[in-house]
Amino acid sequence: MEACNGHKSEDSHQIKEFKLERFFAKYELTSPYALCSSDCEPLSMSEALDLADEECKQMWDQLGLAYTDPQGALPLRQEICKLYKTVSTEDVIVAAPQELISMAFHAMLRPGDHVVSMFPGYQSLYEIARHIGCDVSFWEPEVQKDGGFVFEVQQLSKLVTSKTRAVVVNFPHNPTGALASKADWEQIVQLCKQSKAYLFSDEMYRLLERDSESRLPAAVDAYERGVSLSGMSKAFGMPGIRIGWLALKDAKLMRSLQQLHDYSTICSSAPSEVLALIGLRAAKTLVQRNLDIIEANVAHFRAFCERHSDVMAFAAPTAGSIAFARLLTGEPIEAFCVRLVEEAGVLLLPATVYDHQPSIENASFRVGLGRRNMPECLRVLEGFLKKDRQRS
Template identity: 60%
Template sequence: MGDQSKHLPEEFKLERFLARYEFTAPYTLCCSDSQPLSQSEVLALADDECRRKWDQLSLAYTEPEGLPELREEVAKLYNGVSAKDVLIMGPQEALSIAMLAMLRPGDHVVVTFPGYQSLYQIAHTIGAEVSFWHMRADEEGRLVFQMSELRKLVRPTTRAVVVNFPHNPSGALLSLADWETLVEQCRAAGAYLFSDEMYRMLERDPGARLPAAAECYERGVSLCGMSKALGMPGIRIGWLATRDASLHPLIQRLHDYSTICNSAPSEVLALIGLRARDWLISANLDLIEANLGAARAFFARHSDTFEWYEPAAGSVAFPRLRTGEPVDEFCERLVQKSGVLLLPATVYEHAPSVAEGRFRIGLGRLNFKECLKHLEDFLQKEKESA
C-alpha cells in the first residue's frame, strides 16, 4: 500500500524527545515556560466580574472567535489593534492554521533557525520552499541574527518571513533598528510577516521590547499565548492578532475544521490571567533574573565543561558542551544517571554549525537551582570516576 505518512509533516523531534522524559524526569532543566500556576492561584487573582463568570460558567459551546471580553483584553496588549483583529485558539493550532491560510504550494518562505519545528515544517508540508535565516555567533560570542543574511534570503516573490523573537532556544533579540529593517524587507516584497511572539513580555529591559508584527505592519501576524510569560500552558489558550482583514475569514474557515471553538473554563482562566498580567509578568521576570544569576555562577565554575551564552531576553538559554562528546549522548547519560533533563540541539533539524554541542536550559522555574545542584553532583561524580 506504500507509505501512509508521506503526506504528513515529519516527526516532531523536539516534542517526541520531551514526550519520552518530560513527565518522568525528576529535574527538568529545559522547560521553556514560566513557573506554572495552579488553578487556585489563578482564581485568587480574579476580579469580581471574572469570579462571577467562573462561578456561573456554562459548559456549553463557546463563540468561535473567542470570548469577547478575552479578545478585548488581548487587544489591549497592542497599539492600533482592536478586538476584531484578534482570534482566540490554541497556540499550535493557531500557528498551523495561519500557515495554511497564508501559504500555497511553491511559495517561498524565510524562517529563523534553529527554532520550533512547526514554524518551518508546516510550510514544508504545504509544499513551500523554505530558506533558513540561521543564527550566528558574533565577534563577542553573542547569538544573533544578521540582517545582511536576511537581505540575501528575501526575494521579490517571497510569500512570508517567519520569525521568533525573543528567540527560542537562544534568547536572541533584534534591535529596534534591525526589526524596522525586517519590516521594510517584508513590505518591499509584499510578504507576510508571521511573528511568533510567545516569549514577548519577558524582556528584562522593557525598552528592548520590539513592536508586535500586528502593530507595525499591515501584513503582520502576531502569535502569542498564555504559556511562556504568564505561566498558564495547561489551559491551551493563545491567539492570532492581525490587521490584515483578508486573512480572518480564511483562518476562521480552517478553525471550523479543527477545534471550532475553545474550552469555556480555559477562556475564563485566560481572562483572569491577562487582567493580572502586570503582576504575573513581574514575578516571572524576577524569577528569571534570580535564576540567571545562579546560571552565571554555575557556568563560571564549570567553564572547562560548558560555554555560557547570556540570553538577551526570554526564559531560555543555549549553552554549549565543550568536551567534544556528542551533546545528545551527554544529555541521554545525564537524564538516565541523575534525572536531570536538558534539551540537546540535535532535536532541531538542519541545525547550523553554531548550534553544534548546544543544549537548551529553561530559566523560568522555581526548582532551577535544585536542578543545577543535581547537574553539578553529576559532573562531580563523573570527574571522580574518570
C-alpha cells in the same frame, strides 16, 4: 520520493516528526528535574483564582460548560486588544498557540510559495510550510565569540525576494534568546513591505525582555500584513490552559482562519478562556513574577558555569525564558543529555532536536530559566558532574 505513478508516495505525505516534542514526550513528565522548560513557572489553579478580580470571580462561579464563541470569548478578545496599539476585537482569533501556527500557515501559504524562516527554531515555524510544499529558505544566526547568537538583517535581505510570500520570525527567539534591535526590526518590516510578504511574528516570549526598553513593536501594529502570535504559555505561566491568539488586520486571511478553526477545535474551552482573562488582567503581576524568576536563574546558572568552566559555558539571553548554552567536554551533546536524564533525572534539551548542524557541533543545549526549582536541578546536575569526574 515520487511514486512511479506520479502520485506522492505515502511517506512523503507525512509531516516530519517534531523532534523537540518527541524528545519531551519521552522524558518531560517522568524526569524529576526539568531544566530546559521554555514556559515560566506554571501557576497552580488556586494561585490563578486568587488573582481574579470580582468580575472574573463571578464569571468563574457562574460558568457553564458550553461551547464558546469560535473567534474567542469577547471579554477575552477585549483584554487581548490592550496588548496592542491598533488592534480591535475582530482582528483577534483565539485557539491553542501551536494550533494557530498550523492554521495560519495553511491560510497564508500555497504549494510552491517561497517562505523565509529563522533556523534553528521552533520546528512548526518552518516544517508546516515545507509540508504544504513551500520552498523554505533559512535565516541563520552568526555565533559570537561569547557563544551568543545574532541574526544579521543583512543575511535576511539576501533571502527575501519579490516572490517571498511570508517571512517567519520569532523574537525573543527559541532557542537562542536572541532579540532583534529596534533598528533591525524596522528593516525586517521594510523588507516585508517591499516584497508584500506576510510577516508572521511568533511573539510567544514577548513581555519577557530583561530590559523592557528593548521590547519590539508587535508585527500587527507595525505592518498591515503583520500577523502576531502570542498566548498564555510562556510570559504568563499558564501553558496548560492552551490559550493563544493571532492578531492581524487582513480580513481575507481572518476569514480563512475562521474556516480552518471550524475543522480543528471549533472554539476554545470555556474554563480556559476565563483563566486566560484572569491572567491577562493580572499581566503586570504575573510578568514581573516571571521576570524575577528569570533574573534570579540567570545569576544561578552563570555562577554554576563559572564553577564548572571546563564543562559548560553560557551567554545570558537578551530576552525570553531560555538560553542556548554549550557543553565543553567534547562529548556529543545528545549522548550527554540522554546520560544525564537517564542516570540523574535532569532534563536538558540537546541541539540535535533543532537539527541545526553548527549548534550540534558547538554541543549546544537549551536551558530553561523560568522555573523556581532551578537551584535544586543544578544541585543534582552538580552531583552528576562530580560522579563523572570520579569515573574519568
